[in-house]
Each structure stands twice: as structure tokens, then as C-alpha cells.
Amino acid sequence: MEKIDHMKYLAHMQEIDDGLMQKVLNLRQNYDPNAYNEADVLRAIEKKNRNLDDFGALLSVVGAKFLEELARASMSETRAKFGNNISLFTPIYISNYCDNNCVYCGFSKKNQIKRAKLSDDELIAEYEAIKKSGLEELLVLTGESRVDSDVSYIAHACEIAKKYFKVVGVEIYPLNSDEYAILHNSGVDFVTVFQETYNTEKYAKLHLEGNKRIFPYRFNAQERAIMGGMRGVGFAALLGLDDFRKDAFATGAHAYLLQQKYPHAEIAFSVPRLRPIINNNKINPRDVHEKELLQVITAYRLLIPSANITISTRERAGFRDEAIKIATNKISAGVSVGIGGHSQKKGDEQFEINDARSVAEVCAAIRGAGLAPLMSEYIYL
Numbered sequence: 001m002e003k004i005d006h007m008k009y010l011a012h013m014q015e016i017d018d019g020l021m022q023k024v025l026n027l028r029q030n031y032d033p034n035a036y037n038e039a040d041v042l043r044a045i046e047k048k049n050r051n052l053d054d055f056g057a058l059l060s061v062v063g064a065k066f067l068e069e070l071a072r073a074s075m076s077e078t079r080a081k082f083g084n085n086i087s088l089f090t091p092i093y094i095s096n097y098c099d100n101n102c103v104y105c106g107f108s109k110k111n112q113i114k115r116a117k118l119s120d121d122e123l124i125a126e127y128e129a130i131k132k133s134g135l136e137e138l139l140v141l142t143g144e145s146r147v148d149s150d151v152s153y154i155a156h157a158c159e160i161a162k163k164y165f166k167v168v169g170v171e172i173y174p175l176n177s178d179e180y181a182i183l184h185n186s187g188v189d190f191v192t193v194f195q196e197t198y199n200t201e202k203y204a205k206l207h208l209e210g211n212k213r214i215f216p217y218r219f220n221a222q223e224r225a226i227m228g229g230m231r232g233v234g235f236a237a238l239l240g241l242d243d244f245r246k247d248a249f250a251t252g253a254h255a256y257l258l259q260q261k262y263p264h265a266e267i268a269f270s271v272p273r274l275r276p277i278i279n280n281n282k283i284n285p286r287d288v289h290e291k292e293l294l295q296v297i298t299a300y301r302l303l304i305p306s307a308n309i310t311i312s313t314r315e316r317a318g319f320r321d322e323a324i325k326i327a328t329n330k331i332s333a334g335v336s337v338g339i340g341g342h343s344q345k346k347g348d349e350q351f352e353i354n355d356a357r358s359v360a361e362v363c364a365a366i367r368g369a370g371l372a373p374l375m376s377e378y379i380y381l
Contacts, residue, residue, distance in 0.1 A: 014176035028250035036060035058299035070298040074327035089137035097148030100210030116339040133359035136376035137167040144173035155186040162187030174221035180228025191225040192234030198250035232266030240274040268308040313353040333362035
């Protein structure tokens, strides 16, 4: 099978100026996590307005020695920007058909799993089950198939979701800006895209087939989403695929520079680590342990204090409960990553979760930490 060039757009893909991408890739290539000393880290922690060099110091190898200082500074920034509020949401997987062959993903087209796609009645059953928990924010996810979950299907699912929830986001395959506009007009508020890794060579080795193989199209998805009218955009690298410090640095640089270009856009970070998947239980983070993950989270907070930072059910309950005290302000609850998992499971999961607590249990943990569960902070007139 002839491999397509992972750095060249395909015919149907909207091209935009790749100057930002090249700048981020250059920054990643030149970032040396070992090039900082203790004084650099302490200086970055103490600053009020941090730049990318400060961010590099916070993520550095020596920066790991100052986790307590990072945590205190991050807690101060988090409480200043968000008070004691911790936002809650849940993801809903509406289809797991996928056209990509990605070696680390449970939805990969090569995986022998039970595939499914929710009908209108099944969507409504899911939404009603989730609504009963009290949640007001929903994240709609699909496998990456333009054939089996096309834009019109996703838009229709989001139109129905908007009848039940105040805030609807999507985590789907990248789109052109006119397609993002269709979703925005259907009630979608924000878009999250995982770049997975910013190492372009490793990216090509991990993404063997499908549209996801095209690195620049994925990289520029957040900008196209903003061009399509989205209020907010989310960024993430899948930590553990490559050097996590360099990938976290590139993720932060990507978000930081895009916010400078579009100051009105709300910025969000996710901090996913590799989790076991169906047919491959050997997939796990190579070197990203909880202390390293907390260092990444605090560095994101100190770089962009106003960013929403989500801690997902990939992590154990105890770690999530500590993260919301320090630097994350958003948490998922009542999670199922199977298709139809909130009412009647129809298809297999993308990965294994690590925290299966209900919404009520997560809310109790938030209150137990002296914080306040927040279902929605948006008012639509």
C-alpha cells in the first residue's frame, strides 16, 4: 500500500496559512527540557505574565523538582480566574465507525470491534438519561468517518442535544470552516481536537491511513473552527506517544500563539494519557506518571491562566480529586465511552476509563474539597 504524504493536504481539505504551524514545529524542535536551571524555574513561577520561554522552564526536567511551588502558584491562578467553581460535563459517543488506521486507538478501522451509530430515538434516550443526572454540558464524539458519521448527521445530533443541554461541544474529525459553521448554527459552542503528537515523523508512523494522516489539516483545525464561528477551541497531545515534555510544550505554544491571533477565542486544554484499548492491552504511558502529568497541568495553567483545563476519566479518582484543588477547573462525570453507554450500549469503547463515578459521586467529591460543582456558567438570551 502506497503511503500518502502526511504533510500535504488532500483535495477536499481547506488550506490556510501554515505559518503558525511551522512556528510551533520550530519551537518544538528547538525546545530542550534539559536547558533550564533552578533559577529559571523559580523566575517563571514568580512572574505575572509568562511567555513561552517561561513555559519551557515550567515544563523542564529541573522544573519537576518544584512541583509544590508550581501547585501553589497554579492554585492561586485557578481560584483567581474561576473562584471555587468546578465545571462538569459528560462525553457521549454517538458513532464509532472510523476510516483511519491509528495504531493506538480502539476505534481504528483495523480493530475488530462492535461498530454502531445512534439513531434519533437512541440519541434521545441517551440525552434523557444524561439530563436526569443534572448535567447541562455535553461533549459529542464520533469515530473519524465522513461516510458513516457525516457533517449532517453530527449537526442533526447536536440540534437535538441543544434541546436538552445549555452547552454542546464536539470532539470529531477536523472540518473545513464552512462545515464548522454548519455545526455552530446547529448549536455547537466549542471544538476540541487532539493533535496526538507534534512530532511529525512519529505522527506519520502512528497514523497509517485515512484523513487523520494529514498532519497540517489536523493542526489547523482549531483555527478553522474559530473561522466557522466557534466560541472556544480545545488543544491536547496524547501524552506518552512521544517525548511528553516536548509535546506539551508544542501544545501550549499552539494555543498561546493562536490566542494571540484570535484574542476573543476561549482556550481549553485536555491532558490525556495513553490508556489500554481493545485488542492491545500493552498500550500505556511510557514515562508520564502522575507527578509528570501534574507538572504539565500546572504549566498550562501558568501559561494561560484563563484557560479551561479538563481532567478526564482516563485518570484515577484520587488524582482527579487532587487536580481540581490545584489547577484543573473542569471535570467529566458519569462517563461511558461506549456507543449508547448511558442508556443501552450499542457499540464498543474507544479506550478504558479509570474513574467510573456517577455525577452525584463526583459532585460530592467536589463539595468535599470545599469547591462548588457548576453545571453551566452560560446564559443565553
